[in-house]
Amino acid sequence: MFNTSQVRQDFPLLTRPDSARQIYFDNACMSLKPSLVIDAMTEYYRDYPACVGRSSHHLGQLASQKVQAVRAKVAKFINASSEEEIIFTRNTTESINLVARSLGIKATDRILVSDKEHNSNLVPWQLLCQQTGATLEVLPSRADNTFDLDHFAQVITGARLVAIGHTANLDGVTVPISEIIRLAHSAGAQVLVDGAQAMLHQRLDVRALDLDYLAFSGHKMLGPTGTGVLYGKASLLNSLEPFLVGGDTVESVTYTDHKFLPVPERFEAGLQDYAGLLGLGAAIDYLSALDFSAIREHEYQLNHYLTSEVQKLAKFRLIGPEDPRQRSGVLSFYFDGVDAHQIALMLDNMSGIMIRSGQHCVHSWFHAHKLTGSARVSLAFYNTMEEAEQFIKTLTKINQIF
Amino acid sequence: MFCVAALVVFSILGIFSATHREYARRALDCVFRRVTLRPCNTGFSEQVRSQILARLLGRSVWAAKMFNKYFEVFAWIFMIAMVASTIWTAQGIYRYYLYGSCNGLNSTSFCAFDPSGTNNKVSSMQDSETCSLVNSTESDLTLAGLDLSLFPRQNESAKDKLVMIACYECDYSRAVYPDIAKLVAKYNLDFTFIHFPVKAGESETFMSAFGNCVYKSSPEKFWAWNEQMFAASKSDLDKPEFVATLASNLGLDGQALLSCALDQATLDQVRSQYSEAKTTKFYGTPTIFINGQAAVGPKPYRVYRAMVNKYLFF
Numbered sequence: 001m002f003n004t005s006q007v008r009q010d011f012p013l014l015t016r017p018d019s020a021r022q023i024y025f026d027n028a029c030m031s032l033k034p035s036l037v038i039d040a041m042t043e044y045y046r047d048y049p050a051c052v053g054r055s056s057h058h059l060g061q062l063a064s065q066k067v068q069a070v071r072a073k074v075a076k077f078i079n080a081s082s083e084e085e086i087i088f089t090r091n092t093t094e095s096i097n098l099v100a101r102s103l104g105i106k107a108t109d110r111i112l113v114s115d116k117e118h119n120s121n122l123v124p125w126q127l128l129c130q131q132t133g134a135t136l137e138v139l140p141s142r143a144d145n146t147f148d149l150d151h152f153a154q155v156i157t158g159a160r161l162v163a164i165g166h167t168a169n170l171d172g173v174t175v176p177i178s179e180i181i182r183l184a185h186s187a188g189a190q191v192l193v194d195g196a197q198a199m200l201h202q203r204l205d206v207r208a209l210d211l212d213y214l215a216f217s218g219h220k221m222l223g224p225t226g227t228g229v230l231y232g233k234a235s236l237l238n239s240l241e242p243f244l245v246g247g248d249t250v251e252s253v254t255y256t257d258h259k260f261l262p263v264p265e266r267f268e269a270g271l272q273d274y275a276g277l278l279g280l281g282a283a284i285d286y287l288s289a290l291d292f293s294a295i296r297e298h299e300y301q302l303n304h305y306l307t308s309e310v311q312k313l314a315k316f317r318l319i320g321p322e323d324p325r326q327r328s329g330v331l332s333f334y335f336d337g338v339d340a341h342q343i344a345l346m347l348d349n350m351s352g353i354m355i356r357s358g359q360h361c362v363h364s365w366f367h368a369h370k371l372t373g374s375a376r377v378s379l380a381f382y383n384t385m386e387e388a389e390q391f392i393k394t395l396t397k398i399n400q401i402f
Numbered sequence: 403m404f405c406v407a408a409l410v411v412f413s414i415l416g417i418f419s420a421t422h423r424e425y426a427r428r429a430l431d432c433v434f435r436r437v438t439l440r441p442c443n444t445g446f447s448e449q450v451r452s453q454i455l456a457r458l459l460g461r462s463v464w465a466a467k468m469f470n471k472y473f474e475v476f477a478w479i480f481m482i483a484m485v486a487s488t489i490w491t492a493q494g495i496y497r498y499y500l501y502g503s504c505n506g507l508n509s510t511s512f513c514a515f516d517p518s519g520t521n522n523k524v525s526s527m528q529d530s531e532t533c534s535l536v537n538s539t540e541s542d543l544t545l546a547g548l549d550l551s552l553f554p555r556q557n558e559s560a561k562d563k564l565v566m567i568a569c570y571e572c573d574y575s576r577a578v579y580p581d582i583a584k585l586v587a588k589y590n591l592d593f594t595f596i597h598f599p600v601k602a603g604e605s606e607t608f609m610s611a612f613g614n615c616v617y618k619s620s621p622e623k624f625w626a627w628n629e630q631m632f633a634a635s636k637s638d639l640d641k642p643e644f645v646a647t648l649a650s651n652l653g654l655d656g657q658a659l660l661s662c663a664l665d666q667a668t669l670d671q672v673r674s675q676y677s678e679a680k681t682t683k684f685y686g687t688p689t690i691f692i693n694g695q696a697a698v699g700p701k702p703y704r705v706y707r708a709m710v711n712k713y714l715f716f
């Protein structure tokens with residue numbers, strides 16, 4: 001059993017006197033932050049608010065060491081071969097754009113994406129293909145919204161890149177990533193994984209998976225906003241074109257030319273969000289101490305309860321497979337003929353339950369399915385069964401007016 | 403539609419509370435952008451709607467259901483009612499400014515800006531024969547057939563004509579006389595003054611008679627005496643010596659005027675003046691005709707001014 005009451009103590013928002021009136025079920029959009037993370041950021045501003053990698057004075061050195069240590073933590077957390085494979089960005093979106101803009105895509109290239117990608121893993125490729133003449137192909141999911149590996153095996157041949165979300169924010173479905181990578185590699189394609197929704201729910205081992213690129217955001221894994229990571233195999237990163245350039249990306253510059261630094265600095269232009277990165281380091285410390293198999297079981301218990309209860313409501317429609325084991329901590333649903341925003345707002349107004357409503361930046365899927373949006377519950381390890389019960393109680397009440 | 407209605411309501415509530423000011427700001431934003439539901443944004447009307455629904459649901463599922471189902475209809479009804487009441491309010495303010503009553507000139511119906519109805523109060527006339535209130539209404543009022551030559555009058559040749567029926571002892575007449583005197587002077591009006599005591603007792607008739615004698619002996623000094631009669635304290639007016647002293651102070655022969663006032667011819671003249679005044683069908687004092695249009699009750703000065711200037715009426 002995962003001990004929620006213990007971890008809840010670590011989150012200021014969950015220990016406030018009014019915490020019973022605040023049920024946070026929007027973790028796919030943004031996770032809550034433990035005190036540790038907030039403190040790490042404060043510490044930077046208070047104790048060593050200096051430039052990293054430039055100033056040789058003692059504060060500058062201290063700050064540089066701390067940020068370098070975060071890079072090492074991230075590398076260790078995802079089991080990268082070296083710190084050089086970790087590039088700090090602002091978020092998943094920037095990480096994906098970095099790869100898209102730097103791969104040197106040509107008109108003859110084919111890029112594959114799934115039909116459930118977040119706009120951040122779709123629009124950059126659409127634009128790139130429009131500009132280069134490359135082909136973007138959308139992989140259709142099976143009827144239950146799970147990944148169609150058979151179809152994938154048929155079309156992978158000749159592709160240059162597969163850009164795929166590990167866990168979909170739309171419905172929580174996780175793709176069989178190791179098979180996808182294996183098939184892609186055997187067909188000579190590279191794989192970029194959008195890991196934004198994975199990091200809070202499971203540990204990814206980039207080496208075991210033989211991942212080429214992994215993009216994720218700090219703010220969805222207990223870290224601060226404005227922090228993101230791009231992992232890339234060192235050999236691949238070294239072959240990428242520069243993306244954002246300027247201060248900190250170059251070794252030397254004349255009036256007519258410049259020489260770039262090696263990775264990862266080459267890709268980290270300008271002063272970074274150091275406080276944020278230190279917060280990210282603290283988040284990784286926190287996550288590293290958690291038992292992810294217990295977390296998975298805990299989230300399953302909650303989602304199982306939610307799913308079975310919510311299916312009793314007449315107009316309820318689920319997005320994704322029925323089995324909650326396949327949906328991580330996500331319950332995405334709609335009521336026939338009811339605006340999802342209204343459900344979300346009423347949950348909030350009646351019981352302080354915060355969920356996301358709308359198209360969750362997966363407009364393409366909603367357009368294709370002719371739906372206006374869904375209401376989405378997304379759980380984290382600190383959510384409790386009492387919260388889930390309160391949700392069901394409130395939703396059942398709301399259901400009466402439709 | 404909802405946004406527009408909400409903007410007005412919340413703007414008004416916002417005068418009193420900061421929370422509502424914030425709602426008003428969002429309603430304004432909503433009106434301008436006409437955005438109700440952007441995929442990554444939540445519409446203002448949805449927010450307010452669900453807040454109301456959440457409250458209703460706590461009390462009655464049926465009420466919440468109805469509200470949810472007919473939300474747009476409610477918003478429209480509300481909007482129409484609001485536009486209509488806004489127009490009425492604006493009209494009321496306009497009328498109050500021009501007529502001294504929200505409901506139009508001489509209307510005694512309730513007006514929020516003049517809750518006690520002071521602007522339209524009169525000292526009501528009693529029929530001397532039956533002792534009942536004179537049964538006449540505003541639409542009966544007329545100057546047609548009134549022989550102005552029977553009464554004190556000044557500046558006859560002026561284009562704009564003012565006829566005032568008032569009584570020295572009546573509070574509303576006393577309240578308004580200074581404004582009328584000011585108006586007459588400022589616009590150089592043809593001014594006819596009709597003294598008509600609503601209670602026609604002996605001392606009241608005496609004042610009419612005395613006034614006639616003052617006017618006969620000096621039309622110019624009459625107006626100064628008249629003004630002093632309205633300014634004097636009410637208890638003094640009953641005393642013939644006091645009234646005579648006012649005239650003496652103006653350089654007139656008070657004693658001669660006193661005996662003139664008791665003269666039968668003067669009293670006859672007063673009687674015929676009263677019956678002539680009644681042809682106007684007036685029902686209380688002060689009644690003031692400006693170019694034939696009647697204003698009953700003590701209006702604010704601006705109302706008389708607007709009448710003289712012939713500002714728009716509706």
Ligand SMILES: Cc1ncc(COP(=O)(O)O)c(C=O)c1O
Pocket residue numbers: 028029091092093094118120121165167168169194196197217
């Ligand atoms: C699957 C997925 N990919 C990408 C993103 C974009 O993340 P960010 O906004 O941090 O760049 C999100 C955010 O919701 C997401 O859920």
